[in-house]
Amino acid sequence: MLGCHYYKKWHKAEMMENGYRTEYIFTTKTGNFYDKHSIQTACNRLYGKFGVTCRSFHVYRHTFGTSLAKKGVPIQTVAALMGHSDINVTRNYYINVDTDDKLNAIKIIALLTDN
Structure with missing residues (x-):
């Protein structure tokens, strides 16, 4: 299992690359909180990548x-x-x-x- 230090390092690089700042680790690529729409969009992209039928997040x-x-x-x-x-x-x-x-x-x- 990866430790907190790994995620903090990853997140700092992610912020620098995408030009945003936040104290929260699990955010969208623009630094916003995940919400139902952003999670569904991410799932749909993943489903498309693997050719899986899209399902409701629920x-x-x-x-x-x-x-x-x-x-x-x-x-x-x-x-x-x-x-x-x-x-x-x-x-x-x-x-x-x-x-x-x-x-x-x-x-x-x-x-x-x-x-």
Whole structure:
């Protein structure tokens, strides 16, 4: 893992090259804060570079919540990490149950009823 000194050195060179000054490290190439639009623009450029279909930035929140839930993280913890005060928002909108999950649940039931 790269240390803070590496990023500070990188950022100083970035500021000199692009002609701006700021104390913040993670900014756009003009020294502005990242916002939804600038992050989406950066993602779209990256998607285009690799020939990947563009996705809404919000898709990553769904992926994050679903991945945590699939790894067994309690719903209360997932909700807290996502900034939701109500776990129902997390459960209803951010945790997706896919076909594999459903098939695995059916297999578990089948195994239980066979005994």
